[in-house]
Amino acid sequence: MSHMNGITRKKKYVQIVHRDDEYCKCCGVLPHERELVIHHKDNNNFNNNLDNLVLLCRTCNYNIHPRLSERPVDLRVSENENEIPSEIEVNRTMKPQFMRYVGHILNENTQESEKELVNGGAQHLGISSVTTKRYMDELCSKDGPYNRKTIGRTKVITWKANMDMI
Numbered sequence: 706m707s708h709m710n711g712i713t714r715k716k717k718y719v720q721i722v723h724r725d726d727e728y729c730k731c732c733g734v735l736p737h738e739r740e741l742v743i744h745h746k747d748n749n750n751f752n753n754n755l756d757n758l759v760l761l762c763r764t765c766n767y768n769i770h771p772r773l774s775e776r777p778v779d780l781r782v783s784e785n786e787n788e789i790p791s792e793i794e795v796n797r798t799m800k801p802q803f804m805r806y807v808g809h810i811l812n813e814n815t816q817e818s819e820k821e822l823v824n825g826g827a828q829h830l831g832i833s834s835v836t837t838k839r840y841m842d843e844l845c846s847k848d849g850p851y852n853r854k855t856i857g858r859t860k861v862i863t864w865k866a867n868m869d870m871i
Contacts, residue, residue: 709743709753717743717753721760731765731850731865742766748805768848769804799832803840806830807851811864819853819860 709717721743727736730744739762746757761769806826810817823841827834845853845862852863 713753714743717755717758718760720755721758724755725759727760729762729765730759731761731769732848734762739763744769764848765850768850795832795836799830799836800840802830803837804844807841807844807862811851811862816861816863819862822862 727741728734729739729741734741741760741762744759744761744766745752746759749757803826806829807822810822810825819841823837824834826837826840830837841851841853841862843849844851850865852865853860854863855861
């Protein structure tokens with residue numbers, strides 16, 4: 706949640722519209738089609754510098770920051786050895802971390818092989834590559850922030866148009 710009061714939020718919104726026009730920077734939707742919200746590019750809600758802010762529709766903002774990630778889940782070994790974290794609990798923690806991992810790599814390289822992102826993400830997070838492959842499939846869906854394309858015989862992942870600034 707942003708650390709701006711309502712007056713500041715309205716002023717920043719107007720400044721962003723003046724700078725960028727009023728549309729979702731991710732999917733291009735207009736405000737009469739979906740509500741637009743202020744997105745912090747660096748994911749730091751205390752950094753309200755204008756160059757850190759863009760407009761996204763709620764759907765794109767949610768896809769980038771699933772709200773479940775704001776509910777930390779303790780994945781350490783519990784006192785009850787039979788108690789294993791559920792798949793939902795693991796996903797609440799790992800999916801947002803994988804999204805940040807992929808975003809970091811693509812912000813540095815603009816494109817990366819899907820195999821490297823899936824396997825590197827699995828290694829980095831200590832989870833199955835089957836799980837990271839499933840996360841990647843979601844991220845490359847129609848509503849996700851990434852494109853999957855084939856160059857030669859290699860599948861590569863890139864930001865969708867207008868996503869590289871998010």
